[in-house]
Amino acid sequence: MGPIKFPYRHQYFPRNGLGRDIVVGDIHGEFAALESALQAIRFNESHDRLFALGDLVDRGPDSMEAVQWLKKPWFHSVLGNHEAHHLVCHNHKTLPGESQRFFISGDDLWIWDVAESEYALLAESLTRLPIAITVETALGDVGMVHADLPEGFATWKAFTDHLDYGQLDSELLYQALWNFKQTAHSTTGESRGPSTIPDLTALFQGHSVPAAFKPLSVGNRHWIETGAFLRRTIRRGGFTLVDIASPTAPLLSAY
Template sequence: MLTRHEANTRGRDFFVGDLHGQYCLLQEALQGVDFSTTEDRLFCVGDLIDRGADSLDCLKLAFMPWFHAVCGNHEDLAWNAFCDGEGSSAWELWMINGGGWVIDSGVNETRRILQAALSQLPLAREVAIDGRKFGMVHAEPPIDWLRIEEADRDSLIWGRSRIQQSDETPVVGVDAVVVGHTIVERPLTLGNVHYLDTGAFSTGRLTLVDAKELLRW
């Protein structure tokens, strides 16, 4: 459910929005900030896969020691599809929502890598940064971060009620929460919740932000 990270005493911390198979965009963004894989850390809000041809490469990032993501609804869609099998309604739902890349990547190979990657993709992460506590989930945090481990799983990876209602009520028990899932034209903050999914697969805009910059937001 939750993975906690102590402060990074060697380098910087960055947050990035939904990848959706945009591996090259991510590499360009990392080069743009001189990202160091030995000192810096990258926290991703999930949805590594689907809609982009390089989804398998993005999924493999889950095994990199400098990369830390949460499970998104598209990882959930994919696993449900594999569990129910080709031809099932879950499989068709995945295909409709951008899972077609699996045909070129190989069904059996993708299933193997996804199953292993899911063990590296908790539903939530908590990161210590400059004496502050950052939370990260894919879609919607609970109103009290201290109860994150009791939160509804579907809300964490599918929820949109906060952004649909423009709810600016701060999440208590945490200084800031970073999420993705809902595409926004530019990074959006509601209360202390930061939305970073700028639709990389359709807009070509992948939001990568230094955690210390989020503190200023």
Template sequence: MQIIQYFERNNWGRDFAVGDIHGHFTRLQKALDDAGFDPLTDRLFSVGDLVDRGPECQSVLEWLAKPWFHPVQGNHEDIAIRCARGNPIDEGIYSRNGGDWFMAMDYRHRQEFGAAFEALPTAIEVETRQGLIGIVHADCPVADWSDLETELLLNRVARDRAMWSRGRIESEDRTGVSGIRAVVVGHTPLRRPAVLGNVWHIDTGGWLPDGSGHFTLLNLDSLEAIPPVAPKLQWESA
């Protein structure tokens, strides 16, 4: 597994990031279709949490095989990896958070899905015309992006924060992350995208079972959202 996966600038099409998917790939595909996504030229970067809660978790392997789809590891992938390894997990909590589909699989299939999730990076870097964009699932655990790889390699706490922390959004910490144009995260569902410093929170609940949320696609070059946010509300704080 690469700790950080780097992508060169897309000179042929657009790059988007999307929030948590949670097994709702049909809804995601509709959002892509509505945005005119072109799989021949465009790329989609995911903040992770590809599975659990939704009805299409088994489709994740098909999506991971798409050459234009590039996710980081989320906390739900982290749980599945530990479950596949046979590490202790709280099965009651995992079940309440949508993990029944994974626990119901036989050993061979758990290993297949667990290996696919373990191959995902903890962070992604995407070069754009306007500068470097970073992607992690929950939060950036360092003040300067250039320190991230070392911290993730040497410090389990940093890796856990990258995949599990809600500290920045809960405290409305606007200090941002230096050494990078913007960091894109998900993990915490919001009514609208929010930006704290240069950290963009884009999980707008496209996976919610009652359909009250939607998938936000963030253009990584312009940092504009699809669907667009009303000007007076754009990037309101959490």
């Protein structure tokens, strides 16, 4: 079977000369709520671009909507651990829950109701997601990764060069997609890694929800996943939308 091949490990987007570049945390099947959030900031589909930080699927009601959203020319996303989990399930022809390291604890049971051919379509679009995205802005490059800049990379360029030319191994994937070291889920952002990435103006990360469901900035690193999926269960959280040109002044916070 062999490891999953990701054809676009790193994607670079030149500067958007027309409109805004907006970044959003984990969508987790909450595409209808995302639509409302985009309306609230008057998102312009012909000029603006929306970048998602991965975990498009599981937990919320509309995971399969990810297939349609990934066809939109203005919508882009990095790979999250939930996507990687489904790719492993699909690649190894196992059902969720059977793949040990990638076990997601029942958030993924919706696939029991999805036809095999539909699931294959989803896997095909998820496998195209990059592990990192770099967006050029007037003030310099902005980076995006689902969980963390893996250890051993002092700069964003060192990391993205490794994605472009080096070997992908499970430890690197684990740190980029799963690591909780940086925010340790609801701490105040005690950082073990570098708090400022020298060759970026901002690094955006999703995956872990900072304390009080508020976005957290340490140096030029910004955790903006505020738990849109939690609104259904504990009635807290929501989407945070940030213009990448103003990382510490969200357009919406936990909306």
